[in-house]
Amino acid sequence: MKNLFKCFLLGLMPFSVLAQVPEENRFQKITLTENLNEPLELAILPDERVLFIERHGLVKMYSPVTKKTTVIASIPVSTKYNIADGGQPEAEDGLLGLNIDPDFAKNHWVYLYYSPAGSEPKNILARYELKGNMLDINSKKVLLEIPTQRDQCCHTGGSIDWDAAGNLYLSTGDNTSPRASDGYAPIDERPGRSAFDAQKSSSNTNDLRGKIIRIHPEADGTYTIPEGNLFPKGMPKTRPEIYTMGHRNPYRISVDKKNGFLYWGDVGPDAGKDSTGLGPAAEDEFGQARKAGNFGWPYFVGDNKAYWDFDFATQKSGEKFNPEKPFNNSPNNTGLQDLPPAQKAFIWYPAAESKKFPLLGAGGRSAMAGPVYHQEFFKDAKRAFPAHYDNKLFIFEWMRDWIIAVTTNEKGDYVKMERFLPNLKLEHPIDMAFGPNGDLYILEYGQGWFLANPESKLVRIEYNGGNRKPLVVAKADKQAGALPLTVQFSSEGTKDYDNDALKYEWKITQTGAAPVVLTDANPSYVFKKLGTYKAVLTVTDAQGLKDTKELTIKAGNEPPQVSLNLTDGNKSFFFPNKPIAYEVKVSDKEDGSLENKRIPASKVKITATYQDAEDNPQSIQGHQAAPVTFTAGKNLIDKSDCKACHFQDKKSVGPAFTEVARKYKSNSNAVAVLSDKIIKGGSGVWGDVAMSAHPNIGLPEASQMVQYILSLADKKTPPALLPPKGNISPVIPDGGDANKGVYKILASYTDKGANGLPAQTAEQLFVLQSPTLMLGNAPDASKNIMKFKMGETNLLIVMAPNTYASFKNIDLTGIKTLSLIVAAPKQQLNSQGGIIEIHTGSPEGPLLGKTEFIEPIDDPDAFSGKKPPKPHVVNITPANGFQDLYFVFKNDKAKGALFIPYSVTFGTE
Template identity: 75%
Template sequence: MKRLLQVLVVLMNTGIVLAQVPEENRFQKVVLTENLNEPLELTVLPDERVLFIERHGVVKMYNPASKKTTLIATIPVSTKYTDGSEAEDGLLGMNIDPNFSKNHWVYLYYSPAGNVPENILTRFELKANILDLNTKKIILKIPVQRDNCCHTGGSIDWDAQANLYLSTGDNTSPRASDGYSPIDERPGKSPFDAQKSSANTADLRGKIIRIHPEADGSYSIPEGNLFPRDAAKTRPEIYTMGHRNPYRISVDPKTDFLYWGDVGPDAGRDSTGFGPAAEDEFGQARQAGNYGWPYFVGDNKAYWDYDFETKKSGDKFNPEKPVNNSPNNTGLTELPAAQKAFIWYPAAETKRFPLLGSGGRSAMAGPVFYVDQFKNAKRPFPTYYDKKLFIYEWMRDWIIAVTLSPKGDYVKMERFLPNLELEHPIDMAFGPNGDLYVLEYGQGWFMGNPESKLVRIEYNGGNRKPSVVANADKNAGALPFNVQFSSDGTTDFDKDSLQYQWKITGPNGVAPIILKTKNPAYTFRKAGVYQAMLTVTDTHGSKGSQTLTIKAGNEPPEVTLNLVSGNKTFFFPGKPIQYQVNVSDKEDGSLESKRIAASKVKITAAYQDAEDQPKTAAGHQEAPVTFTAGKTLIEKSDCKACHFQDKKSIGPSFKEVAAKYKSNAQAVDMLSDKIIKGGAGVWGETAMSAHPSIGLPEAGQMVKYILSLANEKKPATYLQPQGQTTVDIPEGGDANKGIYKFLASYTDNGSKGLPAQTTEKSLTLRSPTLMFGNADDASKQLMRFKMGETNLLIVMAANTSATFRQIDLTGISELSMIIAAPIERLNSAGGIVEVRTGSMDGPLLGKTTFVEPSDAVDVFSPAAKPVPFKVPIEPVTGFHDLYFVFKNDQAKGALFVPFSVTFLTK
């Protein structure tokens, strides 16, 4: 309590007001337009029309009145490097003038088509719903190089004094520096040297520029920029320098503090002689300054002065006195002291900012929200978000609200709408009505993505309409068809009293039926397809609805699938499994009567890595080879941001990778290492990000799935209704993680003009190896620990247990347990494991010998291989709850780490 009071006092002294987090169900994501082609930046007009740009030169407008999106201009842009490969160039940034209501000016930053390598800041006039290209005024030109990638920046924003801020990238290829500092000073290598741009006081690349546009298309220099107007070897337009790729910026409309997200380099680990592991940055500038790139990253972690000619490292760079002595530098040699990032983070999870997560990195800075700027708005965000900074992540698909002190210092951060699904957010802005508009780029680089979209996040601070759930105990059946409807699960977040109405409409000539009870029953006596719509109305008149489809007149078939003998929980490689399938249908007959032909019943049995797709042939079935454990891991990762299965994105397609490495015996180890550590140079300019949070076994599963795409798929065949099949683990499969799954289905012939009905039954046998970290239940004193994608269980106290429920012990004669008791990492005391049924005190089936403490194996390493403990058990049949009880009467702390248990037959 004392500590809590101290925290409250500190928060009060900093001016932070404690308020309740708004309920997530008060926010709604509304899709305005989708299936875009690389949308990059948006701006919301005073009348709530939304302008946004696409990289290939298209300017579009969404009109809320018509709810339609139209193309209002096409700008000729350059999107290729001189060798013809795809560049990051194009139409990059857009914003409107602060006085737009009177002058209708729109500012665009882009790479003009033609042979002159430059990016330009321009101004156009919007006339009605058309951008008049004849009004073009070029405000600023920035020479660039188009021979090699990368980094363009391009974001535009304004401060309260109508000063325009423009971000620019370092225009430097990271390829030659292996993800560390790109400072290649060799002749002809200037595209690989960021000292020519970011660290160059006389160059506008790798900067955030601040100018004051004038009415005639010129600009003046505001007071307070980094260098005086007449200083030699400097550009007065520079406000901040030392940036890599500040892709999205935002200016606080009240304090004029500048925020940006700087997309960082790609090195996967710290390296003596080169520098730190890569980090992305969220920056804050309260005044002009140098933010260190390419000499420093994050909180001024320094690189070494590496000589690419001699391949030797000099001293570390000094953030207090950075020096640019590159031959490609045209500016000052002695630079302003480097400033630290506001927030910084690597690929792995960081203890300082754990909420940022792990994975690929692309930092973006959004707006600071002020509730008093939306006094007359229809639906402003709640006061809870007042004065908070919104930051977001293109790769990790989150938005975070950062609480700032009155001085602008970092206080804390929290996820904004943790359940909000995003597809790579690339820009956001608040509109006059108080809504948050978000552009979603989509998953693939350099392409139009079907999932790309413009959305509006609306807040409802008042009454919420009911959330309706409609169900029926049966959706299809023969006449007379009795149905019990249910509205269970329907909720009203405001806890209003509710009125229920079911409206059932059917075939032509059948009058609608109205039922005004919560859970009515109804008997259908005429064949047909019916729609049953449940409408729920609250006390304020707000309504919510859901509709069910009911098919009356055709009874669905019944399918049974059973194992004739043997263990009904586990499969055992190489051992046969006997099964039997029966089918009956009210209209069609049955298998037993032979009115249903065996050939119409589809039966498959297959070994799988996961429960969604077959992996290889089993019994008489031949199924596609798909390593779905790896596929699932890939789908949960950020891989799809750079790779597609069968088409090239920023990286090669998975099928291209499979074709390249399918005959390489070392491919799994080599590519697994690359997933974890990152790398560059094999497929082009763009480096692959490191993924240190992915464990070696999980990376191997991902690689095995990718390599499996090189194999031809075989057509499926089917099993007979009765027989046996044998589990064969394919090459590359892992019997400890897979399942063996039976599927049986039958589609009837339809009846009374109604469509056919299909019934499917499945039966799954688990791997005989179970991970203790996935136990169905465990004592509270035990700690679950995640290593990569593997769940571990750490026994922190004696007389505790882990439970696996309803395990069939038929035929099981022995258990093999993998257990380790590390001294250094856990200070383990060791102990024994008892195996009991029913409870911790239930019948004893067997127990291990004493697990001795040791540091021979690091259990927290993905490559750990502790010694197994064999435990013979008493013969038992049937299903039981199995309790693994951990004991050591002398221990006062941790005992050990039980990895897995494998069930063995004679």
């Protein structure tokens, strides 16, 4: 509970920024092409055709005229390690980078950076000519060759961009394996270990790996060196092409065409925590170079956090590296030993939430730099972005699926950041660029590494600064029924963001009949003839823009009626192992009813389902129980970055979850071992690929994730059905969370159809909550109550007395006690303590009961999960039926926060 106020206040910071952001509904995401095979980089041609590459060697083109994507070239590339030397089958190599010449309209030149097929380990920068809609392979001119090693992974870089002077920038990775350094600095100087030593590349002034190169391509396929690179031409033990050095994997770069500033996202290492003698916890970086410089890797990370000079031979640590005087004395170094001073990152962040940049969030990390938007470059564009984004840098995250706009001052110093389109759904964006029309194009790689992900796509974000078409909502009170069928149509919810006057038209059509047109916003219509009808609502604004929504009406078959009643007990909560009496009734105009036995009981589907969350069943109760699926853990995995490395039943960069389940099924300590692995990261069990640490995931959440994974080893059996009348006793399966679960009873019936019309289904659902409610989820709370989130849990801080939180419509039938968990940490919150009164109807309504005085405590483990607070049990005055409950927090002597009310559990004994 430390620093709760600090975390909360930091969390409020973005709201002052978001108030200035253009309305999100002015932006539209349009999918241009999808189902790609590892798309990596794109370039937009002057006529809005889009070139993009796939890692296995295909160059593709999207045409806005035909709206089709074609292959315009296939480049033979290497994508494998040298298997004979112990490497992994799939490398990061391949077709890596793409851009077009600044003078493309005249010369049609396209630049590619790739790993050529063959036995020679190298990457090359080559120029080709685009002729019509095909890339002329025979026009190839190799500008630059960079020797590499292909025995071990990783880190290729490969991004290409240009400045306003026609200089080409190319990023390269450190070509170094991180797999034997525990996520810290890979500086293994032992003989034969150069693949594990980034001092051979990133901090080597005589090597082009781990760099951002700046050259000036010439017409004859050669290049010259611009003034201002890091080392002058002819300087011994240096390469003049180097603009910036000390990079790990600068995967996407961007050059501000106005001021020449270079930006990049550097994908950082994997260490989950600070380690004395090794170095800091891992961080990713967004870098900015206003001039040539050294950015520190592998000696420093983030804002120059230093690693120790660790000796892999003796396993002993030397001194910390000095950012003012970095020194490379590795035997694998062919360049200078005295290096330029290390420069700090522009923005940096760990796996956990960054205290300095909280908007970046938490989770996996893969930093990517996007373009800087300058409105003056889009004066004649059809859909230029608004002035709000003028001079802002767009950065994005491959793992966390966000785009952020960064504001700098005239010098280039960081000022603030804001989320760009917070509700935009992304599938691991891997490149983006503005097109001539002002649109933002984005390549989405998809969720899994080294896979042709079906969700991968090329999209375009269009901005509409003018009139917007209406947002149409169409509803009908009935969409099926017997003749004559009276239907009340509704357009309620239809809106126009520009507040234009709207015209409504309902057109009702049936094959072979003349359409009926209704012009009221919410008309009623009587269907007298048998058949299936289309009812189309068209809404037109004052500027002539329109949109439509369509409904289907089936006239001639009355839907069945299903009723589900709980005949005894509490109707808000379920209580484990306590019977619930229920009864289901079904009637259908054409089929009959359960009561007269024309509808057999076997045709009525009745299930009782325990769930950890609202989405998916844990176990379905009938004559036999279905196996557990641990949905809470699945939901946590779906919300995390796990899918970037794992799939349920197929291998990605990490093992399939089913493989993990089978391996650990009989291991009694599996939950503890794997939970620890999720939180701390690590490698070695499934190969050398390191799993990132997830310090933002708590032990309870990690355990739920592991329990779900382990459950995949179980064989699933279909559930049996319940009879129309009876008793069921809720059972919480192993791994289920009694504090978060719900119990759902569902009854449904599908009729036989009638008069040639298809069958209709009716159902009724009863949802009983867990008897434990989290007070942080209370829908209503008074002023001076702070709401905040810790992990997946919503919490409250009671900042002043005579405040309350309330739950509406709670059934108190059979409830005798309320048990409250309340934390009053004196050390972390300076809690004053107090009492909690429970009232009905209002904060001043009848008093059901109250706690004793809740004393503040000094125990640092209180409410940490190690030693949860003792429950405060309140015997309440009996009150049957549904009530609005108010939990009123009191302490008239308090001069600060009272406590943190965590949960309330309703008891029947």
